[in-house]
Amino acid sequence: MSVSEPPRRLLASIHDVGPRFEAEIDRLAEGFERRLSGPHFAMLVVPDHWSEAPLARDAAFQARLRGWADRGVEMFVHGWSHRDDQRHRGALAAFKARRMTAGEGEFLGLGRAEAARRMRDGRALIEDVIGRPVAGFIAPAWLYGEGAIRALADEGFALAEDHLKVWRPVDGATLVRGPVVSWASRSRARKASSLAFAALARFALRPLPVVRLAVHPGDTTSPALLADIDRTLAAFLADRVPGRYGDLMGK
Template identity: 65%
Template structure:
């Protein structure tokens, strides 16, 4: 990819055995617009403590096949569930930005470091190559997680507004909001549909556009239609790329 080209980075979040059929639908939706393997997957090692990939041999084989085809594999937390008690600004984020899924918002440095290292080791052992990076569930990082990020050897990290090299968060590799959708309530769905409609023309000047989808998105036809329209609009001026392109 030429440096001058504008990039479109698409990703499927919450990739886990319990969402295999939903992930398949999302992959088909993305590939119909962007082509094969032009997206990333965010892998949750044990979603909510109920879907351990370590015990799902068939799903492990699928992850290896996706990775071998060129899909980038990010570590996406460990449980994806937030069990910490929060105060102040963190409490507001935990309450309003996610439904109890900001796993790394309230973790201590030691706990964040252990979960990151365990997740990295598991995913890399399954796919047989380095993970593309680490992205915290709900894009939420507490101080402990930010400190741990720089110690785990991940090439990339991402939040709602930027992509960066761990340890160099003050030098973003890409800026701008992720376009994503919410399916857990009528109000949130309406808000996310409205934002996506505005984003399709408004974000076109950005050099790097990011789009993220979740398993719950396939439960609402309106969201599926909006994702397709956004992929179509973004891919007109932006080349489907890889997060690794940002490191070149």
């Protein structure tokens, strides 16, 4: 008797979820639910975006977050403030902080103890709000320093991801390989390059069993980006099903 192959999956996520971007999150979630036929996506929650939008003080948004979780949306801890307030040592870290994000690589330069504290505080807050365990931790801008990598294992998160993979922090096992498809809205050049990458990815990533796609609140400022996100979702869903990060753990 032949063993059937597991379904090919698309993992979709909305980053920077919190009170600061409520309208933008609504628009992105509505688009995902329409294209994915339900709440088959993840939300990456920031407890206090740039120390200006504390989730702990917004009961209305807390209720909405719990509602999404109750319906099946996976919830990840996405840093604490999403702001990089460190002075980076070393050319590589400085390059990443300067070129790969606009001052938002919060966990790139943190030491192990401080990274663990922010992870722990974020997890406690979000789990209290949604009434269930979080799915994992994903650093802002997908950037991790050595301290953050060690803290991930210390804190026992089930899953983590960066630009190129999803892994299990407790033992470092890689669960998915392949670049995440995302868009950039900060400048005309970044928009153009992200549109070009998405067009390439719609063909180049087809052989992968799991494809990841991520959107951000800033994407809603550009009709061209929104149209391309929808186009990319449709292309990947032609031969795969909406998945959950928990599927990678056999859940």
